[in-house]
Amino acid sequence: MAAVNGNTPKITLYTNHVCPYAHRAHIVIKELGLPYEEVIIDLTKPREPWYLEVNPRGLVPSINFNGEIITESAIVSQFLADAYPSHLLPPSDSVDNALKRARINFFVDTWATKAGSFWFKIAAEDSQEEKEKLSQELINVVNKEIEPLLNDAAPFFGGSAKLTFAEVIIAPFVLRLYAFTKHGLLPKSVSDGLNGLPNFSKWAAEVVKHDSVTYIWDEERTVESSKKKFASLKAQAKA
Template identity: 55%
Template sequence: MTATIKLYTNHGCPWAHRAHIALAELKLPFEEEIIDLSVPRTAEYLDVNPRGLVPSLSYNGQIITESAIVAQFLADAYPSHLIPNGGTPEAALARARIYFFVDTFFSKANGHYHKALFAKTEGEAEEASGEFVKQLEKEVEPLLSDAAPFFGGSKTLTQAEVLTGPFVLRLLSLPKNGVGPESLIKDLPTRTPNFYKWTTAVIEHPSVNGIWNEEKVVAGTKARLAKLKA
């Protein structure tokens, strides 16, 4: 029997975007409800997710929240090319590699990127940007040496791209559009060629860029930054 899937989402949210990539890649039909994040959450939505965050997934009436857990649930429920299910040492190793990559991307690099965007002075922004590229070079670049074009030599998207794709889109787009220093991306082709090649493939994939609205995300980020600076 086909499952009834409903995604509570907002297309500007990178975390919710993860669920869109997984659902698109697994070709699962779903209904979506856009949650307006500019106003307090309704009592109805707080019944769905008491934390008030997006995404939330309703799967045959069962609610699953937290984007990484939603993506994991979908990959587990629908075994596919995204990630092998466990059960053998080979599969467990492939899973460990993917999750180590995702952990490295977020724990070593992405925080510096975020710091560069939200820095109070140009000096602070450049310092964070330098650290971002340094960490990409040291920690992330080696993990993409066999990307072909996706993680681990895969020709198709993997769970690594499901979890990082929305952030890769923003990472390349925002500095080009006047958000954050250009030094965040300027040297990527020469200093992190594996990473740069991989990002190019990631952002071109229709499952990744299907709900991407660059203009809106750039404008939204600029507005958030202006509000913080005021």
Template identity: 50%
Template sequence: MSEEPEKKEWHIKDAELVVTPALPPDFQISLHTHDTQDGESTIVELKMGSHPAPKITLYTSYDCPWAHRSQIALAELGLEFETVIIDLSVPRPPEYLAINPRGLVPALSYNGEILTESGVISQFLVDAHPSHLEKTSREEGGALQRARYNFFIETYFSKVAPHVVKAGIGKTSEEREQAATNAIDAIVKEIEPLVQNAAPFFGGSEKLTFVEKKKAPAFWKWANAVSKEKSVTYIWDEEATAKRLLARYKKLREA
């Protein structure tokens, strides 16, 4: 015999219900309301029952750091998904171009709906499955937290990442050394202040968040903690990745 769905009651005002923390994404909600005698509140009966798990397919390449963002999000959310590896060293097959005409990875099929671009996919997953990664906008402090996460991400990609890339593809050793110095300086100036309260993760969180001792001790402490997370390392092959990057940078320098 199946169990009756859990029932709860809340007294709410203005016909608005806010549940904190957010309910798990695999629950369906049925609301039944009626006015109370004082006319100021409504009694809400909440019935919860499991939804079928979403059918997820991730089209990815372990060689692509951008695709890692989506894989980390899926792992942190504990979602089951099928992985389809796309070989980036050869022209994309017509079957994949039908999914993503740009031929880039990652791409995600979520119950048959196709999403592309790592940032878009990661944000969708976080929004569809509320968790420790990021508060919802309706939770207390959620909008501010999300704004700060987005600022951190934008700061890294606009202020630090260009120097990191140039440190790999600079035509001369002097250019590469200067770019590496500029990258470190940008980390000290732009990123270090943003991770001062990391404990050990961004925003003082004890778990990995949506973002995620030398000249910048707080940055290196934060980066070291992130790099040890299982959701980050389970597809990471440091030796193979370094070999591929060095070969790619050499090819770009010679172009």
């Protein structure tokens, strides 16, 4: 069992299982084998005052770690991966390890800046033609920017046999790209296109079936909740 200074940490994770950002915290906690208790935050209602004291932004995930509140999924994940150096992310204690961290950071940054917002744009688009155009753009971006970075995936990032911090951050979104395609929220051309990319498709197939990624995954509920979310965002945009 992981420990800080010999003590097992006390972690409360404020979460909602349909949220891709909260999903990151679940993956890192599970991979590190940390004990935790979870508090599910109902995202369909205004946040209660007690939760706004935990996280004034009202978002999930947040963690209470031995009395310290940490918010923002990437920061929560980074904190836990740094506090417990593991196969996910080596400590920054040598040039070689710093380089491994830089490679992972570049992959995560590339996903976020080049590919990350497409799923939302495609789902929010009304016209079928525009959806198809954006889907093709997404495939082109993944092919150009992501595919070469997965050259040595084995099966995970950078030749790792185990999940890495790169998958912690990106897996929730890869999982949703395929699930949303399957359930008609995104055009079929998205999964068809991704399946045509040899490195990406091999990597993604391993990512989406990994235990640490699937243990809180409820596909039907997530798809239903995302459909409602998209519909309300569209209505707001038109108002």
